[in-house]
Amino acid sequence: MASLLLAASAPCLGSPAPAVDFGYEYYPVTGATTDEINASIQVQTPIVAGGRKYGAVTRNDFWTNYARVDSPSGGCEVRNVRVKLRTRIILPSLQPGRRSAAVQAEWGRYIRALHEHEMMHAKNGARTAQTVISRLFRFKSDLSCSEMGPMLDAAVNQLISNISVWDMRFDSETQHGATHGAVLRGGIR
Structure with missing residues (x-):
């Protein structure tokens, strides 16, 4: 019942903003050609999911805290809502070295497309955090706190887990960013 009420409640204007800790982490890659750089990404990437290696990932971690307070009318109110989102985008970092202008241009194109793709995952995390905090802010129920809690x-857990559904669908639709250009084209020397 509360899940239906929470899902159906509109975001509340004037709700507090979530605390967001956003940052990047990098792992080093090397190579003089795009084939060498791709091989380095496959060796160096710390990102493995489902037995498959990926060049980048966005991690969104959520913490929520709120108080449930019995209201004088017998219902329950939510107060002191706090939501924290920690987002980390992990990307390859091409180490200095001698490369042709064509390789440098391809790397620049690729890393911009990869970053743009990962930012969509980060923005999804931010939207989710804002949705959670705005739906909890001033939430009231006729149920007692022991029933509603x-x-x-x-x-709340379902709202947060929905991020995974969106992210998986987004990656499926974009082939993990490939349709956005997040593929380092091979054969460039």
């Missing part, structure tokens, strides 16, 4: 917690 578990349902509200489950609804």
Whole structure:
């Protein structure tokens, strides 16, 4: 019931903003040609999911805290809502070295496209954090806090887990960014 109420409640104007800790992490890659750089990415990447290696990833971690307070009318109110989002985009960093202008241009194109793709995942995390905080802010129920608490917690967890569904669909539709150009083209020397 609370999950339905929370899902159906509109974001509240004037709700507090989530605390966001956004940053980048890099792993080194080398190579003089795009084939060598691609090989280096496959060796150096710390990102493995489902037995497959990826060149980049965005990690969105959420923390939520709120108080459930019995209201004088017998219902329950949510107060002191806090949502924290920690987002880290992990990308390859091409180390200095001698490369042709064509390789440098291809690397620049690739890393911009890869960054743009990963930023979509980061923005999804930010939207999710804002949705959670705005839906909890001033939330009230006719149920007692002991009845509403578990349902509200489950609804919040569901909102947060929905990010994975969106991210998986986005990666499937874009072939992990390939349709956005996030593929380092081979054969460039």
